[in-house]
Amino acid sequence: MARRRAQVETTFATLKRRMRLTCIRYVGLIKATGQVLLASIAFNMRRWATIAA
Numbered sequence: 001m002a003r004r005r006a007q008v009e010t011t012f013a014t015l016k017r018r019m020r021l022t023c024i025r026y027v028g029l030i031k032a033t034g035q036v037l038l039a040s041i042a043f044n045m046r047r048w049a050t051i052a053a
Helices: 002-017 029-052
Strands: none
């Protein structure tokens, strides 16, 4: 349980610190969802590049 929680917390910490997702910039649920989605895609692409290299 603690190991899984640590993985999730690390992911959110990376999104908040490196990708500056501390506050939602847009008004509206659709645009805010899009902002979080783009940050998540960027996070996953960065992880993939690290694993593949």
